[in-house]
Amino acid sequence: MLRTPLIAVSYKVYSEGMGEKALRLTKIIEKVAKDFDHTVAIIPNLVDLRMVAENTELPVFAQHIDPYSPGSHTGSITAEMIKDAGAVGTMINHSEKRMILADIDAAIKRAKDLGLETMVCTNNVDVTGAVAALGPTYVAIEPPELIGGDISVSTAKPEVVSGSVEVVKRINPEVKVLCGAGVKKKEDVTKAMELGASGVLLASGIVKAKDPEKVMRSLLEGLDDSL
Amino acid sequence: MLRTPLIAVSYKVYSEGMGEKALRLTKIIEKVAKDFDHTVAIIPNLVDLRMVAENTELPVFAQHIDPYSPGSHTGSITAEMIKDAGAVGTMINHSEKRMILADIDAAIKRAKDLGLETMVCTNNVDVTGAVAALGPTYVAIEPPELIGGDISVSTAKPEVVSGSVEVVKRINPEVKVLCGAGVKKKEDVTKAMELGASGVLLASGIVKAKDPEKVMRSLLEGLDDSL
Amino acid sequence: MLRTPLIAVSYKVYSEGMGEKALRLTKIIEKVAKDFDHTVAIIPNLVDLRMVAENTELPVFAQHIDPYSPGSHTGSITAEMIKDAGAVGTMINHSEKRMILADIDAAIKRAKDLGLETMVCTNNVDVTGAVAALGPTYVAIEPPELIGGDISVSTAKPEVVSGSVEVVKRINPEVKVLCGAGVKKKEDVTKAMELGASGVLLASGIVKAKDPEKVMRSLLEGLDDSL
Amino acid sequence: MLRTPLIAVSYKVYSEGMGEKALRLTKIIEKVAKDFDHTVAIIPNLVDLRMVAENTELPVFAQHIDPYSPGSHTGSITAEMIKDAGAVGTMINHSEKRMILADIDAAIKRAKDLGLETMVCTNNVDVTGAVAALGPTYVAIEPPELIGGDISVSTAKPEVVSGSVEVVKRINPEVKVLCGAGVKKKEDVTKAMELGASGVLLASGIVKAKDPEKVMRSLLEGLDDSL
Numbered sequence: 067m068l069r070t071p072l073i074a075v076s077y078k079v080y081s082e083g084m085g086e087k088a089l090r091l092t093k094i095i096e097k098v099a100k101d102f103d104h105t106v107a108i109i110p111n112l113v114d115l116r117m118v119a120e121n122t123e124l125p126v127f128a129q130h131i132d133p134y135s136p137g138s139h140t141g142s143i144t145a146e147m148i149k150d151a152g153a154v155g156t157m158i159n160h161s162e163k164r165m166i167l168a169d170i171d172a173a174i175k176r177a178k179d180l181g182l183e184t185m186v187c188t189n190n191v192d193v194t195g196a197v198a199a200l201g202p203t204y205v206a207i208e209p210p211e212l213i214g215g216d217i218s219v220s221t222a223k224p225e226v227v228s229g230s231v232e233v234v235k236r237i238n239p240e241v242k243v244l245c246g247a248g249v250k251k252k253e254d255v256t257k258a259m260e261l262g263a264s265g266v267l268l269a270s271g272i273v274k275a276k277d278p279e280k281v282m283r284s285l286l287e288g289l290d291d292s293l
Numbered sequence: 294m295l296r297t298p299l300i301a302v303s304y305k306v307y308s309e310g311m312g313e314k315a316l317r318l319t320k321i322i323e324k325v326a327k328d329f330d331h332t333v334a335i336i337p338n339l340v341d342l343r344m345v346a347e348n349t350e351l352p353v354f355a356q357h358i359d360p361y362s363p364g365s366h367t368g369s370i371t372a373e374m375i376k377d378a379g380a381v382g383t384m385i386n387h388s389e390k391r392m393i394l395a396d397i398d399a400a401i402k403r404a405k406d407l408g409l410e411t412m413v414c415t416n417n418v419d420v421t422g423a424v425a426a427l428g429p430t431y432v433a434i435e436p437p438e439l440i441g442g443d444i445s446v447s448t449a450k451p452e453v454v455s456g457s458v459e460v461v462k463r464i465n466p467e468v469k470v471l472c473g474a475g476v477k478k479k480e481d482v483t484k485a486m487e488l489g490a491s492g493v494l495l496a497s498g499i500v501k502a503k504d505p506e507k508v509m510r511s512l513l514e515g516l517d518d519s520l
Numbered sequence: 521m522l523r524t525p526l527i528a529v530s531y532k533v534y535s536e537g538m539g540e541k542a543l544r545l546t547k548i549i550e551k552v553a554k555d556f557d558h559t560v561a562i563i564p565n566l567v568d569l570r571m572v573a574e575n576t577e578l579p580v581f582a583q584h585i586d587p588y589s590p591g592s593h594t595g596s597i598t599a600e601m602i603k604d605a606g607a608v609g610t611m612i613n614h615s616e617k618r619m620i621l622a623d624i625d626a627a628i629k630r631a632k633d634l635g636l637e638t639m640v641c642t643n644n645v646d647v648t649g650a651v652a653a654l655g656p657t658y659v660a661i662e663p664p665e666l667i668g669g670d671i672s673v674s675t676a677k678p679e680v681v682s683g684s685v686e687v688v689k690r691i692n693p694e695v696k697v698l699c700g701a702g703v704k705k706k707e708d709v710t711k712a713m714e715l716g717a718s719g720v721l722l723a724s725g726i727v728k729a730k731d732p733e734k735v736m737r738s739l740l741e742g743l744d745d746s747l
Numbered sequence: 748m749l750r751t752p753l754i755a756v757s758y759k760v761y762s763e764g765m766g767e768k769a770l771r772l773t774k775i776i777e778k779v780a781k782d783f784d785h786t787v788a789i790i791p792n793l794v795d796l797r798m799v800a801e802n803t804e805l806p807v808f809a810q811h812i813d814p815y816s817p818g819s820h821t822g823s824i825t826a827e828m829i830k831d832a833g834a835v836g837t838m839i840n841h842s843e844k845r846m847i848l849a850d851i852d853a854a855i856k857r858a859k860d861l862g863l864e865t866m867v868c869t870n871n872v873d874v875t876g877a878v879a880a881l882g883p884t885y886v887a888i889e890p891p892e893l894i895g896g897d898i899s900v901s902t903a904k905p906e907v908v909s910g911s912v913e914v915v916k917r918i919n920p921e922v923k924v925l926c927g928a929g930v931k932k933k934e935d936v937t938k939a940m941e942l943g944a945s946g947v948l949l950a951s952g953i954v955k956a957k958d959p960e961k962v963m964r965s966l967l968e969g970l971d972d973s974l
Contacts, residue, residue: 079824081817085831113796113828130822136762138895138951141811141844143760147794150766159394163822166391171420192427193398199422199464214819237426237464270819306597308590312604340569340601357595363535365668365724368584368617370533374567377539390595441592497592618847621840625874647852649880653918654873691880691918 067183067203068105068125068154070242071289072265073255074185074206075272075282076109076129076157083273088114092122094279095272099124102286105265109157112143119152127185128156130163133172145176155183155203161210167196174202185244185267191229198238205234205243206267212247214270218254219247224261231262250281255288265289294410294430295332295352295381297469298516299492300482301412301433302499302509303336303356303384310500315341319349321506322499326351329513332492336384339370346379354412355383357390360399372403382410382430388437394423401429412471412494418456425465432461432470433494439474441497445481446474451488458489477508482515492516521637521657522559522579522608524696525743526719527709528639528660529726529736530563530583530611537727542568546576548733549726553578556740559719563611566597573606581639582610584617587626599630609637609657615664621650628656639698639721645683652692659688659697660721666701668724672708673701678715685716704735709742719743748864748884749786749806749835751923752970753946754936755866755887756953756963757790757810757838764954769795773803775960776953780805783967786946790838793824800833808866809837811844814853826857836864836884842891848877855883866925866948872910879919886915886924887948893928895951899935900928905942912943931962936969946970 075095077083083091088110099106109127110118119126128148132139136146148156158173159165165173170186177184184202188194189210197205207230212219220227227245234241245258246267258266266285275281302322304310310318315337326333336354337345346353355375359366363373375383385400386392392400397413404411411429415421416437424432434457439446447454454472461468472485473494485493493512502508529549531537537545542564553560563581564572573580582602586593590600602610612627613619619627624640631638638656642648643664651659661684666673674681681699688695699712700721712720720739729735756776758764764772769791780787790808791799800807809829813820817827829837839854840846846854851867858865865883869875870891878886888911893900901908908926915922926939927948939947947966956962 076821079815079817079820079828081827084817084828111828112793112822112824113832115794117797134760136760136765139760139843140757140838140841140950141793143793146762147760147765147792151794157821160821161395162820164393164395167386167394167397167420167423168388168391168416170394171417171423189395190398193394195426195464196394196398196423199426199460200419233426237422269821303594306588306590306593306601308600311590311601338601339566339595339597340605342567344570361533363533363538366533366616367530367611367614367723368566370566373535374533374538374565378567384594387594389593496594613848615849618849620845621848621851621874621877622842622845622870624848625871625877643849644852646881647848649918650848650852650877653876653880653914687880691876 068107070105070264071259072105072107072244073285073289074107074109074127074244074265074267076267076269077111077273078269079111080273084111085114088118089121091273091278092118092124095282096122096124098279098282098286102290104286104289115148115153116151125154126152128153129160131156131158131173131177133169133176145180145182149180149182153182155185158184158186160187161189161208161213171200174200191226191233194230195233195237198234198241201238202241205230205241206246207243208246208267215248216250217248218250219245220254220257220261222248227258227261227263252284252288255285256292259289259292295334297332297491298486299332299334299471300512300516301334301336301354301471301492301494303494303496304338304500305496306338307500311338311341315345316348318500318505319345319351322509323349323351325506325509325513329517331513331516342375342380343378352381353379355380356387358383358385358400358404360396360403372407372409376407376409380409382412385411385413387414388416388435388440398427401427418453418460421457422460422464425461425468428465429468432457432468433473434470435473435494442475443477444475445477446472447481447484447488449475454485454488454490479511479515482512483519486516486519522561524559524718525713526559526561526698527739527743528561528563528581528698528719528721530721530723531565531727532723533565534727538565539568542572543575545727545732546572546578549736550576550578552733552736552740556744558740558743569602569607570605579608580606582607583614585610585612585627585631587623587630599634599636603634603636607636609639612638612640614641615643615662615667625654628654645680645687648684649687649691652688652695655692656695659684659695660700661697662700662721669702670704671702672704673699674708674711674715676702681712681715681717706738706742709739710746713743713746749788751786751945752940753786753788753925754966754970755788755790755808755925755946755948757948757950758792758954759950760792761954765792766795769799770802772954772959773799773805776963777803777805779960779963779967783971785967785970796829796834797832806835807833809834810841812837812839812854812858814850814857826861826863830861830863834863836866839865839867841868842870842889842894852881855881872907872914875911876914876918879915879922882919883922886911886922887927888924889927889948896929897931898929899931900926901935901938901942903929908939908942908944933965933969936966937973940970940973
């Protein structure tokens with residue numbers, strides 16, 4: 067497993083994090099990450115996945131996999147495909163790519179069988195408990211109404227983070243809790259860690275930042291402060 | 294909560310359990326049920342729901358609800374609609390009507406808010422654990438490959454039933470476990486109860502039976518035997 | 521086929537058009553309709569369908585059907601179910617219940633096989649053309665951004681109505697064009713008819729009106745004016 | 748537009764057409780294609796798209812795009828992403844990746860805006876007509892029950908191919924008809940061309956062939972024979 071605490075940066079399908087810009091952004095993040103002793107994982111779009119993985123030392127996650135084995139599944143993403151492309155793990159069930167429950171379970175199992183980590187996104191404390199029972203590597207709790215906004219979940223709804231940490235401890239203590247939605251500054255990270263999270267997941271806060279290097283440095287300092 | 298043990302009979306959207314035939318089948322089931330001291334719930338199709346509920350004393354469940362409040366959701370089924378029609382509860386996430394995880398959670402909460410029971414279907418032990426964390430009234434474990442077949446889950450995969458009972462006890466002991474898929478005869482019921490289930494869920498075993506009365510009687514005798 | 525021009529009123533899953541309120545609203549609409557020589561069809565929610573159909577002389581449509589035959593399709597709505605309940609037709613592919621293309625085609629065919637009319641909803645002129653090729657009874661063009669709003673499609677985007685009428689004439693002239701979204705007053709109906717529509721589809725304009733009788737009368741007068 | 752006749756080879760998400768094997772297979776197809784004066788397009792999986800496009804002179808299509816613009820759509824595939832990766836076009840609505848009608852229309856428009864070709868898959872003659880009305884570059888007719896089988900649509904259901912050619916001619920004559928499902932040998936291609944198709948779409952016939960080079964050569968000879 068990747069060492070925690072962890073900062074995971076998704077490029078979504080933003081034009082600011084696509085193609086050549088994905089490579090440039092990755093270089094910036096990588097450069098900052100080298101000044102710290104924390105894990106930084108990046109999550110480029112699925113078409114850029116291989117190119118980005120081949121050009122960075124940072125661990126790379128996919129944004130999604132389908133629950134299928136290799137075969138007749140035109141247009142789908144298998145665990146085999148992302149592993150072959152260099153990913154060490156995958157997001158599953160992001161709020162922008164919700165999956166039916168049986169498929170979340172199957173996708174986690176397929177990823178595990180190939181030695182891939184799984185970061186399953188959830189929208190509230192109860193769903194976090196449900197996902198914990200499925201045994202992913204991480205649960206990333208992100209209240210949908212806060213995603214892409216300016217207020218971090220750890221500030222706006224601290225009880226969602228602490229509640230998630232508690233329910234996971236009770237149901238499956240091996241699972242790590244990340245928190246996302248609105249993470250943009252140092253204090254968001256410190257607060258998340260205080261509430262018991264093992265890291266943060268963010269996207270626009272870095273990818274759409276005027277100065278991604280500065281933001282990245284600030285977030286990593288937030289991790290330093292929390293130790 | 295309905296008293297357990299419980300036998301729940303879904304009419305799916307079989308022609309043998311639709312319209313007038315739904316009423317006739319309900320009368321047969323009701324007649325047999327009166328000879329026993331067990332709970333029998335019926336689950337007619339959504340269009341027949343009100344008519345069947347108005348013509349029986351048996352508790353009636355809906356086959357599905359959507360996670361929406363009343364409003365602009367053309368073609369959807371709200372908890373309010375099924376309650377108004379006389380249902381005391383609803384199935385959620387049947388293998389033929391899978392839902393995304395966040396919607397399962399929302400549908401359970403909407404049903405609970407209206408005092409409706411929830412019977413959430415699952416396909417394996419891990420998913421049963423996940424659903425238990427969401428706190429429905431019942432989890433109905435039905436391995437999809439056995440649904441509609443001739444071998445009961447309690448015979449073909451007893452470990453799925455006992456494993457479900459165990460995981461639910463650990464995660465949320467207030468939840469009752471039903472088992473479905475392939476239930477057709479007395480022994481299927483007895484076996485299910487031995488494995489720790491609180492009842493069974495079946496469909497074709499009754500609805501497509503040559504003599505539904507005989508089968509219903511046999512299943513209820515199976516419950517008697519297990520006490 | 522129902523005689524056009526046609527005014528179709530959907531109750532969506534509004535609480536104002538559910539259960540007892542559905543019956544009361546239907547009586548009001550029926551009463552007004554008797555004063556005019558036009559067709560008024562009503563579209564109650566799926567659970568109320570049979571009760572409403574049994575208590576009115578107005579033609580009743582379902583809000584949705586799935587493309588399946590009777591069988592193992594728990595929670596689905598078949599053409600057989602709605603016909604048995606008294607519907608003379610069904611909406612298909614409402615913007616709040618979008619379907620995959622192959623299922624729209626299959627649902628139209630299943631409905632036709634049972635002698636049911638089909639009213640397929642579309643979101644723009646091109647999609648209207650596509651649906652016309654599938655041969656439903658009606659295409660109901662409703663730009664999603666106008667649904668539930670205060671400005672009618674015939675006022676806000678007259679070219680969408682006239683364009684739909686043209687493309688249908690070219691591809692399949694037997695199909696009738698209805699227009700929906702924002703229809704609330706007499707002028708909306710007159711305008712729609714001037715643009716070549718065979719009627720209108722509305723929901724909140726009646727169901728959420730303070731005085732549904734008055735609105736209904738006004739819309740029917742709009743039809744009178746257009747002749 | 749690519750010159751027709753056209754042979755399009757999808758690698759689906761077969762392990763035989765993934766990663767290094769995708770490159771090797773592409774080299775084989777490219778080598779054979781150089782001996783003929785026909786267009787051969789390849790359709791690798793989405794994660795391999797860029798790598799394959801960078802290593803071949805053959806035109807490359809994506810297997811799927813979503814209807815979204817760049818933005819907050821984690822795990823989705825935009826037209827921008829596949830264009831940046833080197834694709835000249837994309838499949839849309841493959842039977843293994845069905846889309847709702849409004850999204851098919853939106854995806855075609857997004858692809859066109861970026862100068863990408865579109866190959867929309869259909870399951871019968873009526874749906875082919877519907878898709879033709881949306882104006883894609885190609886319609887690929889593939890009866891689902893024949894996909895992956897041993898009998899070609901042009902042999903098993905010639906009327907589906909000729910019917911598709913006719914309906915497209917009537918509704919939108921600029922659209923080219925490809926036919927797929929079960930295409931494996933020379934005669935399948937010749938027959939398809941006789942029926943009025945502008946080419947064929949295949950997958951397992953090449954990707955899972957013992958000798959893909961031989962099959963590819965045979966199919967191209969089939970095109971030669973048909974001219």
